[in-house]
Amino acid sequence: MSPLAGYLILSAFLFAIGLAGALTRRNAIIVLIGIELMLNAANLNFIAFWRFSEHPEALTGILFVIFSIGVAAAEAAVGLALIIAIYRHYKTTNVDEMNSLKG
Amino acid sequence: MPWIVKNLWLIPALPMLAAGLSALAPRRYKKFSASLAIGSMIIGFLLSLCAFAHAVGQGEGGRQVCNFNWFQFGDQWLQLGWVLDPLTAVMLVMVTFVGTLIFVYSTGYMAHDENFTRFFTFLSLFAGAMLGVVIANSLLALFICWELVGLTSYLLIGFWYHKPSAAAAAKKAFITTRIGDVALLLGMVWLYSQSGTLLFYNNGAGCLEQTSLTALVAHTTSFGMAVSTGIGLLIFAGAVGKSGQVPLHVWLPDAMEGPTPVSALIHAATMVAAGVFLVARVYPLMSAGSGHSLHVVTWVGAITAIFAASIALAQNDIKRILAYSTVSQLGYMMMGLGVGGVAVGMFHLITHAFFKALLFMGAGSVIHGCHDEQDICRMGGLRKYMPITFATYAVGTLALCGFPLIVSGFWSKDEILHAARGWPISQVPFWLGVVGALFTAFYMTRQVFYVFFGDTRLHLGKTTASEQRTVDHAGVTAKEHPHDELPGHPHESPASMTMPLVVLAVCSILLGFIGTPKWPWFQKFLGAEVEGFTQDVVLLMVTSSIVVFIGMGLGWWFYGRKPMEQSEEPDPLEVLRPDIFSLLRHKYYVDEIYERSVIAFNAWFARACDWLDFWVWNGVVQLVSYFVVGISWADRFFDEFVVNLGFDEGCKGVSAGGRILSRLQNGRVQNYLRVIGIGLAVLALLMIWGCRPS
């Protein structure tokens, strides 16, 4: 197995773990953590492809990840603020109970 | 490159630095921020004089630029820079000089405001941005400063933001000018896409220079219009917004809610002139090719001139009259640009800046002296109480009316009228201008007689409306003038306010002589061809003098002969023609038209839909439903006894199916996520399947 494949598989596992957590856990904060893990798995892919690309001097992978980290930080801040606001209103962080938008 | 050209950026940078420092200063550092602001303006003025001297030394048409790279995007460099040419030099001197005087004046006018430092922060920021507009050698830099100017204008109009009317006026000004700015931005983008540069002058490669102008003229768009015309019109739309031309003039009179120095600086002398300056700056682009965009400029200017002048005839608020007068004079400037070129419009811009700043500051002094009374019906007789203000105000009035020979306004206005007379396309703008001049003379005479002559009517008759207003302003007034214990007598303003008035008055007289037809130094400096002192010119001067005398005579006839006794007395004009007067009093109902048209259309449309819904569709539905009810009554018997069992079962099946389906929409985020996950898997599979090597 080539080194690239190792990183890609690692990234796929992290993605699946994050997805599983986001899909199965009851607490909204853990769901958010799962989403963060998925984002990070994607970042790992960018870096891996950048490392094994033919033109690493273009730096695109690195810069994409830098921007992605910036966006993820913003996402975490806003997401957690939302969870705190929801907690204040409904006294719960259980995603099963946050269903007042149902059709 | 000479020192002054290299360091031209200092002129806008200094006020901005002053603004930054006084933004950091605590609130009670009044002297600190005022001296910082005034000091930066004085240094700016001295530097501007150097620049001016240098530009004069360069001779006419001399132009020096200093460009630099700002940042790279893609593989292109965005360049900014500044330019020193006669246009810039003249504007620099005007803005810094008038600005310095107004800053000095503000220290007196705002002395008791607790947000004094904030005021000077904004003023300095404004001055810096305006000077940035003036020196910019790139449409982008100009646009940045232009928006900064708009922002500070918003902040300053809404300076007393606890007054709802001021807050509303600030928002109105910001939003209305934004309409023009969007057009300007579009024009800028278009220009960039066509010429690949936003620099005005760049040793032959700038967008206002011959190479790119030729290219711009050669291209035509879908309507058979040259690209240069399209871009010119879009840029002009930005100028329309900022300079308060019809139909975007509505914000300027409302902007008088700001403190009076702001009105003088921003809404009379400098910012509103920025639009005129912009047109003057891109004049080569406007005049390139067919010059159709200049025709639009002319017409808009002429219509604005007469339109606003006629509104001013019937206003009673001292600042509002001046505001409409400003709009009208800006119209003249635009017309001058359209018919006569840069020199004609700019000459009026410069002279107007001086005498209108003088008038506004005089008005501020009057308001200050009358304890925040703005209604000219409730003034009167101030001649005796405020002699300096009266004298200077009279000079300003004469200048604005265009009193022959001695004042600057006469020469600059005459120049415009002369150019309009010689416009080959149409004579209508000329006649509009003449009538506008008549109106101007009339309303200014009216105002002076109302305010300064007769006996004082101050605090004699208070209507409920004025009491209402006093209550509204109570918070401000009390804070502003804690020293006025006996509000009965008008008083002369302090020296810090009268001194600038005197200086400006002197300038308003002298300034005209740099551009007379006999000695047209100013026009030559800006690179215009001059006809000289021909018979035509003399004839026109005589005509316009007669017009001014008629206007002032009428004003005296109506208002000066028999001064008003009571503030409730109807206006003589109102007695004469109440219908027209009320039309003018209500500003041709433009605000109301906007209200009735744009806003009302929405409301009407909503109501129409509602009506349609209620009567037509509801009626149809009702009819159908009665029909169905009838049938169902008939059916019921059939149903109950014949198909009851089978139908019920069918219904149950459907509802059970619905319940199962609705479970998909149970509002649980994770269910949706799961579906997305499955979608992702399917998508990935499809992609693998689609991309496999075949």
Added chain:
Amino acid sequence: MNIIFAIIAAVTIAAGVAAMSLRNLVHCALAVAVAFAGLAAAYLQLGAQFVGFTQVLVYVGAVAILIVFAILLTRGAEPPQQSVLSSGWLTGIFVAVVVLGVLVYAIAKSSVLQSPVPPQPEVTVHQIGEALMNKFVLPLEVVGLLLTAALIGAVIIAMKEEGKK
């Protein structure tokens, strides 16, 4: 495929699994911090030094702290009495496994694995700075704007509403 990568991968995956499966939320947050650190180590292995350190600074230094604060503010520090899994978690597991299967299948099928391994690229912070300030200056500005907006938005969302108790 070397031993260092194997250790990093094992630690990261173990931490990830722990973060998603532990009952106590604070333990989850700590585990995810370890997973983030493991990813940073992977970045270092790949020669992306700057990104690796940024990852530690942002995720371990800021995001993990943020998560911990959120947990404490929502009283999540005590392990819940009832199940930690939401309703229908079996489908969730199933979907995750399907996604994993598809991804692994895609990676195994992919043709990029056949290309030769290039030498470790040398990238300096200076180069990244040049790129950020020249070629990518617009995205940088946009991210700056986004962060400002997120800052203000987060403050406003999480702020106690005035007048309400």
Added chain:
Amino acid sequence: MADSLDQIFVTLNHALTGLAPEAWRPLVSAVISIAGIIGVFASLFAVTTVLERKGLGRIQNRYGPNRVGPFGFLQPAADGIKALIKEDVVPRAADKVVHFLAPLMVVIPAFLVYAVLPVGRNMVLVDYDAGALFFFAVGAATELSVFMAGWSSRNKYSLLGAMRAIAQMISYEIPLILSAVTVFMVAGTLSTTKIVDAQGGYNAWGLAHWFVFTPWGFAGFVLFMIAATAETNRSPFDLPEGESEIIAGYYIEYSGFKFALFFLGEYMGLFAISGLGITLFLGGWHAPFAFLDSVPSWIWFFTKLLAIIAVFIWIRGTLPRLRMDQLMNFAWKFMLPMALINIITAAVWHFMQPGLQRWLVGAALVLGPYVLLGRGLMEGKKLEKRTYRYAE
């Protein structure tokens, strides 16, 4: 001679490494360096504790430790033995694993950051291209360990202390990094060795080109050291420990050796951040004057470090503890704007021609905001001499 003395440790390391087989050499070299760093700084820790206690004692008009060994200098040894043989109490409600891991997680990052500190010429463990970033990244990881300690103890005081510590560390990390950014901008690199190199050389009067001898550098250094004081929870920013309010903050429930580890971690952090301050602003291992250049580089580094530690002790003995709101106001209303303006100052300095003009502009850009922000911070506060009233 001077040169060989300067490089004595490097030569020693090479010699020792030479004994190992070829394949093991990088590893052996690293292990030797690590051992050196740990040994030197741990003994510095021991010396500092006793110096601090003696210094504080002098400031407070008492003797300080003077029983164990000559002048009490063996006190740390006695303390160490005491800590080792003391009973290790773990509260019953505590989260055992996290409680155990927390002191380790405090100490490990504190030692890790020494990897990028150049303590002398050619004396740096790893020369990362993003070395300073490494320092800040690893330093940020301590926040999580403080939380672990505070939360796992299941004690309200320790949780409060941890929260205070985290809030304080996050608030002061921003001015800390921003004040360091000026150096990165002017030196054009994040590598600690290159930053030190950029401060090499001497001007016409024989004064070194340290960044602290520029307006922005001076302001940056002061800001950096204030933020560093807060980052390491030293007095006057030692609220997380605040014994009068929350007993001892996040390590109430620690005893014995684990407590000693916290102590160690704290001092290691202090040394490390002082070392970074030296690297960034005080010219690293460079001598201050040209004629002192022959003194070995590592002596300069440690002299500067000891000087800074002395200042820390002095400050601790002099200033009273801040209140929480004062702490936060100071961070957000003074430090942050100052640091931001300082970045602009550094940029202006960088792009201006050398000369008096540059000095004037730089000084104005530092002093103006300092005066104004300082006045703004004191706005509405009556700062008079405190009057005491005694019961009569």
